[in-house]
Amino acid sequence: MKFWQRIFLCTLIIFEIFFVPASIYLINSSFELNLNMEIRSGISEQDRFANSLESNLYLLKVQKSSTPDAEGVGKPNIDSMIRTYLDNLGEQDVYLDVIDEKNEVIFSHFKNNKITLTNREELNIPSDKVNYIIRDLGEKTYLFIAKNIYLENNHYKLSYVKDISSVYENREDLLSLLIKLNALVSAILVIVTIIMSMFIVKPINKLIQSTRIIAGGNFSERVMVKSKDEIGLLAENFNLMAVDVEDKVNQLKRSSEDKQRFIDNLVHELRTPLTSIIGYADYLRTNKYDEETYINSLSFIYEEGKRLEKLTFKLMELIVLRKEDFELKTGKLDELFVEIKHSFIPKLNIKNIDLEISTEHLSVFMDKDLMKILLANLIDNAIKASKNNDKILLRSYKDTESKIILEVKDTGIGIPDDDINKVFEPFFMSDKSRSRANGGGLGLGLSLCKEIANIHDAEIRIESKLGEGTIIQLVFRC
Amino acid sequence: MIKILVVEDDIAVANLIKLNLNTANYESTVVFDGEEALNVIERDRFDLILLDVMLPKVDGFTLFEKIKPLGIPVIFLTAKSSVTDKVYGLKAGVDDYMTKPFEGIELLARIENVLRHYNKKSNIINFKDTEVYLEEMKVKKNGEMIELTLKEFELLVFLVQNKNIVLTREKIIEKIWGYDYVGETRTIDNHIQKLRKKLGWKDEIKTVFKLGYRLEE
Numbered sequence: 260m261k262f263w264q265r266i267f268l269c270t271l272i273i274f275e276i277f278f279v280p281a282s283i284y285l286i287n288s289s290f291e292l293n294l295n296m297e298i299r300s301g302i303s304e305q306d307r308f309a310n311s312l313e314s315n316l317y318l319l320k321v322q323k324s325s326t327p328d329a330e331g332v333g334k335p336n337i338d339s340m341i342r343t344y345l346d347n348l349g350e351q352d353v354y355l356d357v358i359d360e361k362n363e364v365i366f367s368h369f370k371n372n373k374i375t376l377t378n379r380e381e382l383n384i385p386s387d388k389v390n391y392i393i394r395d396l397g398e399k400t401y402l403f404i405a406k407n408i409y410l411e412n413n414h415y416k417l418s419y420v421k422d423i424s425s426v427y428e429n430r431e432d433l434l435s436l437l438i439k440l441n442a443l444v445s446a447i448l449v450i451v452t453i454i455m456s457m458f459i460v461k462p463i464n465k466l467i468q469s470t471r472i473i474a475g476g477n478f479s480e481r482v483m484v485k486s487k488d489e490i491g492l493l494a495e496n497f498n499l500m501a502v503d504v505e506d507k508v509n510q511l512k513r514s515s516e517d518k519q520r521f522i523d524n525l526v527h528e529l530r531t532p533l534t535s536i537i538g539y540a541d542y543l544r545t546n547k548y549d550e551e552t553y554i555n556s557l558s559f560i561y562e563e564g565k566r567l568e569k570l571t572f573k574l575m576e577l578i579v580l581r582k583e584d585f586e587l588k589t590g591k592l593d594e595l596f597v598e599i600k601h602s603f604i605p606k607l608n609i610k611n612i613d614l615e616i617s618t619e620h621l622s623v624f625m626d627k628d629l630m631k632i633l634l635a636n637l638i639d640n641a642i643k644a645s646k647n648n649d650k651i652l653l654r655s656y657k658d659t660e661s662k663i664i665l666e667v668k669d670t671g672i673g674i675p676d677d678d679i680n681k682v683f684e685p686f687f688m689s690d691k692s693r694s695r696a697n698g699g700g701l702g703l704g705l706s707l708c709k710e711i712a713n714i715h716d717a718e719i720r721i722e723s724k725l726g727e728g729t730i731i732q733l734v735f736r737c
Numbered sequence: 738m739i740k741i742l743v744v745e746d747d748i749a750v751a752n753l754i755k756l757n758l759n760t761a762n763y764e765s766t767v768v769f770d771g772e773e774a775l776n777v778i779e780r781d782r783f784d785l786i787l788l789d790v791m792l793p794k795v796d797g798f799t800l801f802e803k804i805k806p807l808g809i810p811v812i813f814l815t816a817k818s819s820v821t822d823k824v825y826g827l828k829a830g831v832d833d834y835m836t837k838p839f840e841g842i843e844l845l846a847r848i849e850n851v852l853r854h855y856n857k858k859s860n861i862i863n864f865k866d867t868e869v870y871l872e873e874m875k876v877k878k879n880g881e882m883i884e885l886t887l888k889e890f891e892l893l894v895f896l897v898q899n900k901n902i903v904l905t906r907e908k909i910i911e912k913i914w915g916y917d918y919v920g921e922t923r924t925i926d927n928h929i930q931k932l933r934k935k936l937g938w939k940d941e942i943k944t945v946f947k948l949g950y951r952l953e954e
Contacts, residue, residue, distance in 0.1 A: 533837070
């Protein structure tokens with residue numbers, strides 16, 4: 260059921276419950292009133308006729324007494340007096356009828372006006388009372404009033420009959436008018452509620468449209484309802500929800516894209532060494548070769564095999580980092596630095612690089628093994644980027660916001676601006692051919708560092724100028 | 738001599754391709770990135786280019802768009818086996834597409850195909866005193882016609898096209914009888930025997946222990 264239909268039905272029901280019965284009650288009471296008035300006026304009219312008859316009788320008696328042969332007034336005289344007198348009367352819609360005690364009709368308007376009666380129980384009149392009855396004859400309704408009159412000891416019954424159809428018709432007319440009025444009011448009510456609910460529903464419809472679009476997957480859609488009422492509030496909340504959903508969806512998209520990229524890269528990283536291993540092996544078993552080709556091919560097979568092994572271990576590290584819960588303990592950075600430097604001595608000596616350490620005797624919450632992996636990767640990258648006899652600076656200090664910072668600084672070749680944002684992506688290599696030639700980088704080092712930083716709730720910052728060097732900082736949030 | 742340019746950033750793979758091309762008597766030039774490839778193409782004329790998609794500096798697809806107007810046949814070599822990449826590559830008008838890891842024989846066969854398309858390979862292969870007409874499917878030895886069955890002819894062509902390379906029994910089955918062929922390797926041995934007899938190649942077709950056969954010049 261639509262909203263406007265509901266409003267309409269409610270108002271219609273209220274209207275019908277109150278208005279219709281009240282109207283019917285009014286019509287009925289005015290009808291009763293009219294009927295009573297008719298009856299009362301009928302009775303007084305009849306009285307008038309009876310009185311006129313009596314005064315006529317008196318005149319008749321005077322007349323008779325002035326004549327010489329006075330013999331009194333007899334019933335026939337009276338009967339003819341009634342006839343002559345009543346004949347001259349008779350109004351519209353009023354019919355008179357007189358019978359004597361033997362029920363002989365003395366005078367009647369009935370015949371001419373096609374009033375035929377079989378049973379006239381109102382004629383059993385108690386002595387000084389008036390009887391009335393309402394009868395439907397054919398199409399019409401009549402009021403019958405019967406009354407005793409005594410003229411010179413002659414007993415007559417005078418019937419006064421009036422056509423009161425109009426009173427009933429009036430009631431019928433009013434009732435049919437009420438039905439018409441009811442229909443009209445209902446029609447007006449429909450129009451009014453439709454218009455009214457249109458105003459109410461319009462913002463709701465807007466909301467519905469927007470929600471449909473959002474439900475269809477377009478999460479950037481927003482509801483445009485500007486009102487201060489409940490609907491405005493609903494729209495506002497809905498928008499907040501949409502924002503939230505959009506964020507979540509985008510997050511999911513990003514993470515799934517990251518995963519996809521990771522997988523694509525991994526596949527590439529796996530296939531390239533496999534291509535070499537399979538290819539060289541196949542070449543050696545199917546071709547005639549000289550000594551040099553033989554040694555070269557086997558060296559490639561060996562190196563690429565080692566590369567795959569390395570990749571496997573690095574991947575294991577990444578997977579472990581993502582899965583495990585690490586327990587962080589307070590540890591001194593000084594010790595860590597010294598240990599790291601010690602393990603890098605052979606590599607540093609090859610290029611004759613000086614690794615300088617400066618610390619402020621700080622301690623941080625850390626997992627020492629993970630921090631070693633992180634530092635090893637950073638220093639490894641720094642050595643690769645450096646030329647012979649360069650210097651690498653490893654230091655820790657507190658910045659102006661008293662955050663602890665761990666920093667590796669080199670004066671090497673630097674990273675191109677385009678690549679800076681990509682260096683933390685798995686398998687990304689700023690200079691692939693060089694890193695391959697430089698002892699086989701995988702492009703996983705910095706993504707490992709990022710994972711480790713996340714575990715320590717620390718942030719990695721990177722700053723680099725091509726040809727001038729790179730600074731990588733680990734900023735602890737404490 | 739047919740000249741082939743190899744654009745491949747991985748030294749091991751590039752070297753491997755070069756080895757395979759040398760066996761088939763192609764002259765090859767190897768470059769390691771897209772920029773270098775463009776320079777070399779401007780300076781020199783090539784009959785075919787083998788192109789890796791994931792390259793430093795200029796990637797394979799971009800490079801391909803640039804060299805397309807030259808009308809040089811191109812075969813993509815890539816680890817990207819996703820369908821969209823293949824579709825993109827073939828839509829762009831690449832002649833063929835190979836995914837790593839690939840086998841030397843397959844690479845050579847595809848190069849052969851593409852070159853024939855471009856009419857850079859003749860339809861007649863000469864081997865010693867024998868001429869193989871690929872189009873007419875005829876074989877002449879010293880000018881005389883040799884009658885061969887269809888399978889024998891196909892096997893002969895396979896051997897001649899890959900002379901000096903061992904053809905393993907699996908590869909022969911795959912190439913001549915198709916993947917789904919469930920037969921004995923004896924069928925292959927029988928066909929080899931027939932070829933040796935009909936062409937008088939007793940010594941030319943060598944049996945390589947445990948592997949298969951090699952046609953030696």
